[in-house]
Amino acid sequence: MRAIRIDGFGGFDRLRVEDVSEPRLGIGDVLVRTIASAINPVDDKTRRGGIAGAMPAPPMVLGWDVAGVVLDPGAAMDDLRVGDRVFAMVPQLATGHGTWADLIAIPAHQVARAPEGTSLVEAATLPLxxxxxxxxxxxxxxxxxxxxxxxxxxxxxxxxxxxxxxxxxxxxxxxxxxxxxxxxxxxxxxxxxxxxxxxxxxxxxxxxxxxxxxxxxxxxxxxxxxxxxxxxxxxxxxxxxxxxxxxxHQVSPDAGALAEIARLVDAGALRARVHAAFPLHRVREAHEHFARGGLTGKIALTF
Ligand SMILES: NC(=O)c1ccc[n+]([C@@H]2O[C@H](COP(=O)([O-])OP(=O)(O)OC[C@H]3O[C@@H](n4cnc5c(N)ncnc54)[C@H](OP(=O)(O)O)[C@@H]3O)[C@@H](O)[C@H]2O)c1
The missing domain is CATH 3.40.50.720 (NAD(P)-binding Rossmann-like Domain)
Incomplete structure (x- = not known):
């Protein structure tokens, strides 16, 4: 499967689309096919080596946000079915296994149903x-x-x-x-x-x-x-x-709050904002755009 990895800290040229092995489903995990993600400041700082404190060493897959489709609900089969549209925030710095990959195994307690009335590209701008x-x-x-x-x-x-x-x-x-x-x-x-x-x-x-x-x-x-x-x-x-x-404040995963966020989006109380969307292979260009600032929405990555 494809993933965006860095093999060391540095500039945009560190971002590489590579072929990596598929994740194995752990106990309590849900397997998700990624449809979209988004760039957050933490991804930029991680690539530059600008995060202080303990963090995994490269090579690692970046990305915190994901919206996609359930491929295998694992033990969460009472709540999720194959094909369900979901979104999640994955604390990439804890493991080095981020969301910028075709497939991701995510603990079920971090996964919520995506808003029904938005695209998954829009949904991917919301979790973090x-x-x-x-x-x-x-x-x-x-x-x-x-x-x-x-x-x-x-x-x-x-x-x-x-x-x-x-x-x-x-x-x-x-x-x-x-x-x-x-x-x-x-x-x-x-x-x-x-x-x-x-x-x-x-x-x-x-x-x-x-x-x-x-x-x-x-x-x-x-x-x-x-x-x-x-x-x-x-x-x-x-x-x-x-x-x-x-x-x-330091953010933490919370599927319950994500479900509330989805509800507010569907109720028209919260708008997801996409400034621009880039396909995976244009990830460096996407990052350059992100780094310029002055955005009125997120830079999304599509898979
Ligand atoms: N602690 C946590 O758990 C946590 C979680 C999420 C994010 N964060 C951090 O929170 C920060 C914001 O995240 P974000 O995703 O919202 O980033 P963002 O989308 O880049 O938003 C930052 C906003 O602040 C504005 N800004 C920056 N410097 C400014 C200044 N001197 N005067 C006025 N406005 C200024 C930016 O405007 P321009 O783009 O026009 O410069 C932009 O609108 C980042 O540092 C991120 O790493 C922390």
Whole structure:
């Protein structure tokens, strides 16, 4: 079967489409034929060798997101059938066996049915950013009517956070990277959008959801909450003197939350955004496109 592997850390030329052996189904695994995946920042950082701490050594198959079709439900046959459309987030850094392969064996507790009303290419853009947004937002414990700032509101995680928060009645403002992104984030439901952090009024937000290490701490109201998913930006600051709770969120697999995400997509409350889709053999071009930034959706890989 085909897989995208790196044989060492470095530039885009490290990405190779290679013939590798098919996965063996372990106890509790589901065998999935990949239809699509997506590029996430973690894939880019892994290829560059930019992930700190313990990680598998190359050669390894990259990729965290997958949408596909069940080939063998294994022991999950009460819940899944051959041919079911599914999606999942696979924590590639734990094993080195990522989702950029024709076939993947995935623990059943990480697999959920894909949304019914979207293509599998669209579905493949949701698992990692969707779970990150879902879990980090839950930690902010927002109530309807409270005010949230999402920093990086047109990004993959930020764009989902904007939509999920709006859905539960939160007033969402967004900080974006450039004027051209203002309209895009407003279309996702942000009531106000800023392209300059200096324009944010101090002390106005019940919570901030930060996706890039934004200079926005003054904008949080005393007693508020701040969560960051930007692990590269370093540890979150201690703001206990202002009674602001600060957390650095790390995503984890959760098929139950994925099922909720699929339900919201089918209910029209959450939109999957594909900026561009590239077939597997154009993976280097896909990465170059991703690295340029300024996207209003995900870069998908099709199999
Ligand atoms: N901790 C976790 O579990 C976890 C999970 C998922 C993601 N992450 C991390 O979270 C970050 C965001 O992920 P993502 O998938 O949402 O990435 P993404 O799609 O690239 O989104 C990042 C967004 O932030 C914007 N941005 C970056 N620098 C900015 C700046 N100085 N001012 C204003 N906007 C800025 C980008 O705009 P432009 O593209 O226009 O520059 C983009 O819209 C990444 O670092 C990723 O590794 C962590």
């Amino acid at each position: 950013p969707g779970l990150t947004a879902w879990q980090a937002l839950a930690g902010l414990e927002l109530r309807s009517g409270q005010r949230l700032l999402v920093a990086g509101g047109t990004g993959a995680v930020g764009g989902i956070a904007v939509q999920l928060a709006r859905h539960v009645g939160v007033e969402v403002h967004a900080l974006v990277s450039r004027p051209a992104q203002v309209a895009a984030v407003r279309a996702l439901g942000a009531e106000q959008a800023f392209d300059d952090p200096a324009a944010l009024e101090p002390g106005t937000y019940d919570a901030v959801f930060d996706t890039f290490g934004a200079p926005v701490l003054d904008a949080i109201a005393d007693g508020g909450r701040y969560t960051s998913v930007a692990t590269e930006a370093g540890p979150v600051p201690d703001l206990s003197h202002r009674k602001v709770r600060t957390t650095l």
